[in-house]
Amino acid sequence: MAFPDAWGKYFLISVTKKAGSQIELAAVVEPESLEINPGDVPGESIVNAAGGRIWKDDAEEDGEVSFDIVGAVEIDSASAAGGLFQAFIGGTYDTAEPLESDIAWAAGDDRARDRFMVVVLQTNDAAAATAAGVTAAATDSKRFWCKEARLISHKESWGDGTNKVSVTFKFPPYTKAGTAKNYAYQSGDATALTAITYT
Numbered sequence: 001m002a003f004p005d006a007w008g009k010y011f012l013i014s015v016t017k018k019a020g021s022q023i024e025l026a027a028v029v030e031p032e033s034l035e036i037n038p039g040d041v042p043g044e045s046i047v048n049a050a051g052g053r054i055w056k057d058d059a060e061e062d063g064e065v066s067f068d069i070v071g072a073v074e075i076d077s078a079s080a081a082g083g084l085f086q087a088f089i090g091g092t093y094d095t096a097e098p099l100e101s102d103i104a105w106a107a108g109d110d111r112a113r114d115r116f117m118v119v120v121l122q123t124n125d126a127a128a129a130t131a132a133g134v135t136a137a138a139t140d141s142k143r144f145w146c147k148e149a150r151l152i153s154h155k156e157s158w159g160d161g162t163n164k165v166s167v168t169f170k171f172p173p174y175t176k177a178g179t180a181k182n183y184a185y186q187s188g189d190a191t192a193l194t195a196i197t198y199t
Contacts, residue, residue: 003140007122014131016117016198024130028080033068036144038183039173063146063183065118066168075099084167088154090114117198118169119145132196141193146171146183
């Protein structure tokens with residue numbers, strides 16, 4: 001196989017709660033809505049006494065991944081059709097019908113938001129079924145992943161004549177220790193990509 005002239009609008013995308021299960025969302029994501037912004041690396045020049053300029057680096061900004069979900073018809077957290085309703089609310093995910101997002105938030109409960117891994121895979125591996133999984137040898141792929149992401153926005157609308165949820169994940173560019181990035185790009189030229197886990 002060989003890389004296409006350009007990757008088209010089809011891709012696999014998954015969201016995984018830390019130490020949780022991977023949810024494959026490609027079947028409900030509107031392709032044109034996907035935006036991956038790893039965050040700007042800003043800086044500016046400052047004037048010195050000689051009239052010259054010295055470059056000053058500023059801190060790398062947080063990254064964001066956003067996309068629209070069309071076709072989330074329930075709130076089952078184990079299914080693409082359930083969208084990310086329970087993931088946004090947080091707490092304990094309901095698994096017994098009828099489903100309801102967690103409402104048990106006693107005073108003093110830790111309000112820490114869940115953390116997620118988001119993975120987007122473009123590939124010519126026709127057998128690939130998961131964004132974070134392996135790809136076959138001798139296939140071509142490009143993948144983006146980020147970890148430690150928080151689901152910061154979950155906006156539901158009917159403006160396009162159908163029920164749509166626009167979601168945004170935000171992630172810090174580095175780990176707390178500053179020794180590793182929380183995101184990366186991968187590609188494989190006639191090469192298998194290995195699986196990505198999030199524990």
